[in-house]
Every structure is written in structure tokens, then in C-alpha cells.
Amino acid sequence: AKPGDIQTLLWRAELFLEKYDPGHAEEVVKEVLTQAPNHPEALVWMAHVKLAQALDFDAATRLVNQALKTNPKLGNAHFVLAGINLRDMELADADQHLDDGLKYNPRDLDLLSLKAAVRFLADDDAGFQKAKRKVLKLNPQYSRMFQIVGEYAEWEHRYDEIVEMMREAIKIDSEDAKAEAQLGLNLIRAGNDQEGLKALNSAFDKDAFNVRVFNTLNLYEKTIRKDYESVQEGQFTFRYYKKEKAILERYIPGLMRDAWKAMVKYYGFTPSQPIGVELYAERQDFAIRTSGLPGTAIQGVCFGKTLASMSPYNETFNVGMTVWHELAHVFHIQMSKSHVPRWFTEGMAEYETIVARPEWQREQDQDLFAALRDDRLPKLGNMNKAFTRAEELSDIATAYYASSQILVMLGEKYGRAKLNKMLELWAAGKRTPEVLKLALGKDSTELDKEFAAFTGKLLARYKTQFMPIRRTGPFEDAEDAAKKDPSNARAQTVYALALLRQGKAKQADSALQAAVKADPKFADAIYLQAQLAMAKRDAGEAKRFLKQLITNGDDGYAVRMLLADIAEATGDAAGMKAELEAASKLDPSMAEPVQALVDLATKSKDAAGELDGLRKLAKLEQHDPRVYRRLMERLLEKKELAEARAAGEAATWADLEGMDTHRVFGEVLLASKMVPRAIFEGQSALLCRGRPKDQAKVHDLLARAYAAVPNAKEAAKHRKLATEVLKKAK
Known part of the structure; x- marks a missing residue:
């Protein structure tokens, strides 16, 4: 040719x-x-x-x-x-x-x-x-x-x-x-x-030349055969990376048994067994196992009889929440004979994690509000499109959250028996409109109205505050709309935002001038002007724009967070604290202002303020072990041991291979006179990777715990090991 x-x-x-x-x-x-x-x-x-x-x-x-x-x-x-x-x-x-x-x-x-x-x-x-x-x-x-x-x-x-x-x-x-x-x-x-x-x-x-075949064979023959071990335990077959098997098998099987028991009860259904539970240390290996190709952004996947997840060996995330979610899919897929729509199974799996542990939920109220306001969320009858028609990767996360809230609403209003009936009807070959009518007695239009009422209450706080435009759509569309209607403040502002995201600040400023000329009080235009002023390091001008918004009655979370940034940039710690508190009050579901308040409290040695913030933050940051550790330490200092133990239980799943997390939890348990569990956590800590000085702290914990048994021999052994570890490090 x-x-x-x-x-x-x-x-x-x-x-x-x-x-x-x-x-x-x-x-x-x-x-x-x-x-x-x-x-x-x-x-x-x-x-x-x-x-x-x-x-x-x-x-x-x-x-x-x-x-x-x-x-x-x-x-x-x-x-x-x-x-x-x-x-x-x-x-x-x-x-x-x-x-x-x-x-x-x-x-x-x-x-x-x-x-x-x-x-x-x-x-x-x-x-x-x-x-x-x-x-x-x-x-x-x-x-x-x-x-x-x-x-x-x-x-x-x-x-x-x-x-x-x-x-x-x-x-x-x-x-x-x-x-x-x-x-x-x-x-x-x-x-x-x-x-x-x-x-x-x-x-x-x-x-x-089939790369999926080549990659999968390589994974099994070169990696899984050499580096992984499979273990049959009850209804599960676990696959562990050998280097982390010892720590994982202390926790994962027990969690899966608890999840299995709860779900068999909830669904009145027992899936076919064994269920494969595979945990992969390397993201590339996990991706190849699930798709045959080396790249993926997800944490877990379920194939109906087998679930696979990243392990916490190289990535810190809440592995407990992930595998609980994936096991729920086993029930949905098998119970519906693989006919469950994606929005239902994802929403129901999220619902299961919320029921299991209240902190195991997403905090995406702002994303959901924006999607509903901008009419980007499909109606319930077409909810699968929230996953298939995502414009950005963040839309997928919003789809998960929206689906979870649909299932929370259905669960609260109709009960689990009706949700189970839906799975059974899908298994019988019924289509979704018929499933809704037979199980719930409603069509999708009626359920859309119920969801609108539900989210109206859930998101009510946003209706009384300024929530900035976050999406522009394709750049060409924003540009065309601005050219067609030069006196439309919204069109000009959306175009300005699109220009800013392309790094065209000068053109964006011109579009904003046109927007403000069309409507001097258009909040989004003024807010973008404040952001532009901040980008130019003109804190005074930025603050003037934001104060103008508040005067106009357009106060809101985003306004207060930008004012907090200005206060920080100008060294105004008191002003920063006041703005962060205002932001958190406007939207208690957001972790960012709470984290910043905790950092301020720590810096100023405000122990009460730090503890208050950590308590709030622990409910919002289910993947961040640092929050749980600090909370446990502060509660331990105040001898509030029951709350400290609860924080430790949550921390375990967020940091299953964190030496410090297990050690601090062990200290809490020892102070609670729960000596066997304190020893268990200390032993877990030694199975994790850590610096010599951290290992020495673990041996010190175990020495004190064994002394409390009493077991003088083991106590002496760990006192000696604590000293030897530090000597070797030097």
C-alpha cells in the first residue's frame, strides 16, 4: 500500500x-x-x-x-x-x-x-x-x-x-x-x-499479541505464583501478598465473617461459595487482575463470586470499607442473577458501609447539590447514565454518592424487605420500571419527587448561601454562548471560568468585566474577580470583592474559605480562625476548614480546640489515619478511654498496616485494662513496617502489657528488644 x-x-x-x-x-x-x-x-x-x-x-x-x-x-x-x-x-x-x-x-x-x-x-x-x-x-x-x-x-x-x-x-x-x-x-x-x-x-x-492475555499470564506465572499465597477459611478463599499475609489475616477474615453474617441476615439469601477475596499490594497487579491492562484508579471490584481489592501495603486507604462494599456486590449480583442496575448495586453497597460504620460514608453534599442545581444528575429511571455519561472523573464519585442517597431514602421509607424484593424481581427478568412498581408501588416519576423532597432537606443549607458555578461544559460551548449573548452575566462568567482553566487570565478578566457590566451584583462574577485578585497577590482587592458579596447577601462556604486564605496570607491568625469557623458552620460536612482549625489549635496549644476539631474530623475523614491517631492520643491524655477505644476501632481499618496506629490503640487498650487486646495490637504493630525508634516504642508497650499479665519473662524480653533496636539503629 x-x-x-x-x-x-x-x-x-x-x-x-x-x-x-x-x-x-x-x-x-x-x-x-x-x-x-x-x-x-x-x-x-x-x-x-x-x-x-x-x-x-x-x-x-x-x-x-x-x-x-x-x-x-x-x-x-x-x-x-x-x-x-x-x-x-x-x-x-x-x-x-x-x-x-x-x-x-x-x-x-x-x-x-x-x-x-x-x-x-x-x-x-x-x-x-x-x-x-x-x-x-x-x-x-x-x-x-x-x-x-x-x-x-x-x-x-x-x-x-x-x-x-x-x-x-x-x-x-x-x-x-x-x-x-x-x-x-x-x-x-x-x-x-x-x-x-x-x-x-x-x-x-x-x-x-493479545496484551490482556500476555499480562494476565505474566501476573499468574511470575507474580502470583511466587509472591502470593491463597488460604481457604470458611466460606472464603483469601489471596494475600506473602509479605503482608501475617498482618492481613489477623483482621480481614474476621471482618469478612462479620459482613457475611450481617448480609445473610439482611438479604435472607446465601450466595454460592467459596467467595474469593484477593488483596493486591501493587496497583499494576491489581489492574491486570481485574482488566488485563496495567492502569486503573479504582480500589476494588467484584465479579459475582470473586472480589479483588488493593491492599494497604503501598497505599493508605480504608480497606475495611472497601472490602465490605465489594462483598455487598456479591449478594446483589447473585441475588438478582446479574440483572441489578449499576445505580442500585453501587448505592446499596454504599448503604451497607454506612449501616456497618457511620464514618464509612462519603461527604459529597456540595457535589450532589451542584449536580442537581445544574440539572446534571439523571432522573432515577435513567440513573445508570450518571455513571456512563460522566463528563469528568469526579462525576463518577458524585454518581456513587447520589446512588447511596437514593438507597438511604428507599431504605428509610420502604425498608429492607422491599429492597430485597427489587433484587428478586430483577432476577425474575423484570425490567426496572416494573420492578419499581411491583416492589415499591411507585413509578420512577413519583420516586423522583420523593428524592427531590429528601435532598431538599439534606441540602437545605445550600439554598440560603452562595454556591459558586463549578462547571463550564466544553470550552467551545461556553465561548459560543458568551459571543451570542454579550449582555448575559451568567454566560460571560461561565466563559471567564473556562478561560481561567485554560490559563487565559487576561481574557477572563475582560469577560468578567462584561458580566459585571451586565449585572453589577452577579455573585459568581464577583467571586471570580476575588479569585483573580488573589492570583495577582492583591489580598486587599480580593477581600473587598468578598466583603461586597457578603453585603449583597451572597455569603457562603466558598466565600468564607477564600477569606480564610486571605487571612492566612496576611498573617491574621485570629481572622483566619473566625473565617474557618464561619465556613464550617455554613457547611459542617466539609473537612477542610475543620482540619485547618485543628492545625491552628495545635499550633497555639489550644488543647480543647484541638480535641473538639479532631472529634469532628474523625467523622469526616474515614481514610486518614493521622486524624484517628491524634484523636486517640488526646483522648488517652484526658482518660476518656471508651471514646478512645471507638476511635481505635475505626483507625484500624483506615491504617491496617500502620505501626504507630496499632501501637497507640494498644496504649489505649492497656490503659483500659484490656491487656490481651493491647498485646494483640502490639504484636500487630510489630508485623508492620516502621522506623527503629517506633519499633522500640512498640516493644516498650508490650513490655508493660506483659508485666500487667503478669508475664515477667515476656516483659523482660521486650524491654531488652526495645534497647537492642535503638542500639542497632545507632
């Missing part, structure tokens, strides 16, 4: 996508679009790239619609649109897009395969079998059909059915390496490592 030949380049892009390399696929498609900016096939392949990179449905839809204007007969374009509908479970719309494509080519095998996927997701087995037969009649060896259906089955957690589909694909075409790869990956997800690895090795022999 000639260099730069468009068709050859598009084939290359398709090949890169086939091998899970969207980055290089994008480079190739861009090369085509440089030559032919409106080339319809190139636009569609760029849509595939956007989906592979970030599931950017909006960008993919725009690209495909642009392609269809040039070539309405393009089957691949209709394939993309139908696939997006399927991920949102909009089956009728998917069918319509497929029909639009098939009227131009009734023998398009990919479109017909996606027709089969629609029937599969609709739980129409007769229709699914008929659709499969239609494809295989046209091409008896078209095993790709099963991969197409399997992609959407995976989206809906239908892992067991994917295994059966891939086996069927291999019967049709024994050389289909991708089907064999999918078979292996899904067998491993189900906990069947032996058969899964056998299938993956066979797939690798047929195609050594």
Missing part, C-alpha cells in the same frame, strides 16, 4: 483497537483526519477510540452523527450508536439504530450480532436464539458474534453466561483466540484459576 493510504491507515487503527491500544489507534485516525477532516469511516473509528479510552459517549455520539451526515448507510456508525444505547439499557433505541443500519445492508453481520445482544439483554431467550441462528446461517463460522454479545454481557455482570458463550464460539471456530481469551479471563473471575489459565495459555499460543 502507498504511504498515507487512507484505507490502509484505517485498517491499522482497527488492528490497534483490536489489540487494546487506543493510543496508537488515535494517532493513526488523526493522520487520516488531517488528510480528510470529514472522512466518515475515520470519524467512526475515532468514536471507537473515544469509547475505548474513556467511554466518552457524548464525544462518540457527536463523531458518529457527523459521519452519518456524509454517509447515512455506514453500518459501523449505527453499530456505535446502538452499542451506546445498550450500555444505557435503552433497548428500543438500540433496536431502532440497528434497523436504520440494516435497511441499507440486511446482511451486516456486526449489526445482526448486536441485534442478538439486544435480545440477550432483554432476557428474550427465544429471540436471542433466533438472532444467533440468523447470523450463523449467513456465516456458520462467525464466532465474533459471541464476542460482541459478550462485551455487553460483561457490562451487566453476566460473567457465567459469558463463559458459556465463549465455549460456544470456540465450538464454531476452534482458532478463535479472542474467544478463548475471554473464556479464560471470565473463568478466572469466577474463581476457576486452573481452567482459566489453561484457556489463556491456549489463546496465547494462537495469538501472542
Whole structure:
């Protein structure tokens, strides 16, 4: 082929996508679009790239619609649109897009395969079998059909059915390496490592360029085999990194037993066993185990019979909250026979952590308020779109929180029995509108009204204060809106914010001047002017703008936090404290002002203020072990031991491999005369990594604890070890 030949380049892009390399696929498609900016096939392949990179449905839809204007007969374009509908479970719309494509080519095998996927997701087995037969009649060896259906089955957690589909694909075409790869990956997800690895090795022999297969085999053969150990305990099979097994197995199995017992009771259901619980020390290993690819931002994942999580070996986070959340998914997926919508299972798993420990919840009221105010949160009937149509990564976190609050509302109003009934109805093949009506006696519109009333109370504090604009949408849209309506204060302010985020401060200032000219009291414009003044280090001007907001009746959390920043920058500690207290009063769910107040109290040796702040902060920062440690230490000093023990219990899960955390908790327990538990925590501390001086402190704790038993021999041993550790360090 000639260099730069468009068709050859598009084939290359398709090949890169086939091998899970969207980055290089994008480079190739861009090369085509440089030559032919409106080339319809190139636009569609760029849509595939956007989906592979970030599931950017909006960008993919725009690209495909642009392609269809040039070539309405393009089957691949209709394939993309139908696939997006399927991920949102909009089956009728998917069918319509497929029909639009098939009227131009009734023998398009990919479109017909996606027709089969629609029937599969609709739980129409007769229709699914008929659709499969239609494809295989046209091409008896078209095993790709099963991969197409399997992609959407995976989206809906239908892992067991994917295994059966891939086996069927291999019967049709024994050389289909991708089907064999999918078979292996899904067998491993189900906990069947032996058969899964056998299938993956066979797939690798047929195609050594499948990176998911290569990565997974490397992980199992070079890392898991050497560095990990599996242990069967009760209904669980645990996989631990050998270097942290000793500490993890002291806590994780007990937590999982407690969670299992609670959930069996709550749901009146016992999942099939054993349940795999895998904890990975390295993020790359965790990512490969869960997706076959080396990058991920998540902490945990559940496959129905197996859950995997990061361990706290290299990352400090609340591992207890994470594995409790993932175990809840086991119940939801199995109880609903893999038919539970994402918004429900994520919301219910968050609800379970809130019930388990009150501090195990997200604090995202401001994010939820902004999403509702800006009409960015889908209605309950389309709540899955909160996950699939996220504009930014932070939108996913908001989707989790919104879903959790929907489930809190449903749990409080209708009770667990009704929530369980919903899972059973999904298992019976009912669609969500019917599930809502049969279980709750309401349709989604009525539930939307109930959620509006619920969030109205939850977020009432924001209605009486200024809450700044946080989102601009695409830059081009903000720019167009500002140009079309130069006298619209909001449009000019949104444009100014978009310009600021692109580093164009001078142009942003001009847009803000236009906004203030249109409406001299437009709060968002004045607030942005204050931020610009701060960026120029003009604290006086920034303060003037913020005081103007307060005078105008536009006081709020954001205003007070910026005033606190100004006070700090000008060395006004008293003013900073006053503004932080005002900010915290305006929004008690925010940790930032409380943390700053704690730091101020510590610096000024205000013990009462520090303790008050730490108590508040411990309820807001479930992933920060430093807060719990400081709280335990201050409570121990005041001999408030019951509260200190409660803080220690919470601290354990936020810092499971923290030597200092276990030691301080041990000190609390020893002061409480709970000697065996104090010794247990001291022993746990010695299993953690730490500096020699910290190890010496642990040995000192254990010496005193054993002396209290009394066990003079062990006490003497640890006194000696405390001295030896320090000597070695010197």
C-alpha cells in the first residue's frame, strides 16, 4: 500500500483497537483526519477510540452523527450508536439504530450480532436464539458474534453466561483466540484459576499479541505464583501478598465473617461459595487482575463470586470499607442473577458501609447539590447514565454518592424487605420500571419527587448561601454562548471560568468585566474577580470583592474559605480562625476548614480546640489515619478511654498496616485494662513496617502489657528488644 493510504491507515487503527491500544489507534485516525477532516469511516473509528479510552459517549455520539451526515448507510456508525444505547439499557433505541443500519445492508453481520445482544439483554431467550441462528446461517463460522454479545454481557455482570458463550464460539471456530481469551479471563473471575489459565495459555499460543492475555499470564506465572499465597477459611478463599499475609489475616477474615453474617441476615439469601477475596499490594497487579491492562484508579471490584481489592501495603486507604462494599456486590449480583442496575448495586453497597460504620460514608453534599442545581444528575429511571455519561472523573464519585442517597431514602421509607424484593424481581427478568412498581408501588416519576423532597432537606443549607458555578461544559460551548449573548452575566462568567482553566487570565478578566457590566451584583462574577485578585497577590482587592458579596447577601462556604486564605496570607491568625469557623458552620460536612482549625489549635496549644476539631474530623475523614491517631492520643491524655477505644476501632481499618496506629490503640487498650487486646495490637504493630525508634516504642508497650499479665519473662524480653533496636539503629 502507498504511504498515507487512507484505507490502509484505517485498517491499522482497527488492528490497534483490536489489540487494546487506543493510543496508537488515535494517532493513526488523526493522520487520516488531517488528510480528510470529514472522512466518515475515520470519524467512526475515532468514536471507537473515544469509547475505548474513556467511554466518552457524548464525544462518540457527536463523531458518529457527523459521519452519518456524509454517509447515512455506514453500518459501523449505527453499530456505535446502538452499542451506546445498550450500555444505557435503552433497548428500543438500540433496536431502532440497528434497523436504520440494516435497511441499507440486511446482511451486516456486526449489526445482526448486536441485534442478538439486544435480545440477550432483554432476557428474550427465544429471540436471542433466533438472532444467533440468523447470523450463523449467513456465516456458520462467525464466532465474533459471541464476542460482541459478550462485551455487553460483561457490562451487566453476566460473567457465567459469558463463559458459556465463549465455549460456544470456540465450538464454531476452534482458532478463535479472542474467544478463548475471554473464556479464560471470565473463568478466572469466577474463581476457576486452573481452567482459566489453561484457556489463556491456549489463546496465547494462537495469538501472542493479545496484551490482556500476555499480562494476565505474566501476573499468574511470575507474580502470583511466587509472591502470593491463597488460604481457604470458611466460606472464603483469601489471596494475600506473602509479605503482608501475617498482618492481613489477623483482621480481614474476621471482618469478612462479620459482613457475611450481617448480609445473610439482611438479604435472607446465601450466595454460592467459596467467595474469593484477593488483596493486591501493587496497583499494576491489581489492574491486570481485574482488566488485563496495567492502569486503573479504582480500589476494588467484584465479579459475582470473586472480589479483588488493593491492599494497604503501598497505599493508605480504608480497606475495611472497601472490602465490605465489594462483598455487598456479591449478594446483589447473585441475588438478582446479574440483572441489578449499576445505580442500585453501587448505592446499596454504599448503604451497607454506612449501616456497618457511620464514618464509612462519603461527604459529597456540595457535589450532589451542584449536580442537581445544574440539572446534571439523571432522573432515577435513567440513573445508570450518571455513571456512563460522566463528563469528568469526579462525576463518577458524585454518581456513587447520589446512588447511596437514593438507597438511604428507599431504605428509610420502604425498608429492607422491599429492597430485597427489587433484587428478586430483577432476577425474575423484570425490567426496572416494573420492578419499581411491583416492589415499591411507585413509578420512577413519583420516586423522583420523593428524592427531590429528601435532598431538599439534606441540602437545605445550600439554598440560603452562595454556591459558586463549578462547571463550564466544553470550552467551545461556553465561548459560543458568551459571543451570542454579550449582555448575559451568567454566560460571560461561565466563559471567564473556562478561560481561567485554560490559563487565559487576561481574557477572563475582560469577560468578567462584561458580566459585571451586565449585572453589577452577579455573585459568581464577583467571586471570580476575588479569585483573580488573589492570583495577582492583591489580598486587599480580593477581600473587598468578598466583603461586597457578603453585603449583597451572597455569603457562603466558598466565600468564607477564600477569606480564610486571605487571612492566612496576611498573617491574621485570629481572622483566619473566625473565617474557618464561619465556613464550617455554613457547611459542617466539609473537612477542610475543620482540619485547618485543628492545625491552628495545635499550633497555639489550644488543647480543647484541638480535641473538639479532631472529634469532628474523625467523622469526616474515614481514610486518614493521622486524624484517628491524634484523636486517640488526646483522648488517652484526658482518660476518656471508651471514646478512645471507638476511635481505635475505626483507625484500624483506615491504617491496617500502620505501626504507630496499632501501637497507640494498644496504649489505649492497656490503659483500659484490656491487656490481651493491647498485646494483640502490639504484636500487630510489630508485623508492620516502621522506623527503629517506633519499633522500640512498640516493644516498650508490650513490655508493660506483659508485666500487667503478669508475664515477667515476656516483659523482660521486650524491654531488652526495645534497647537492642535503638542500639542497632545507632
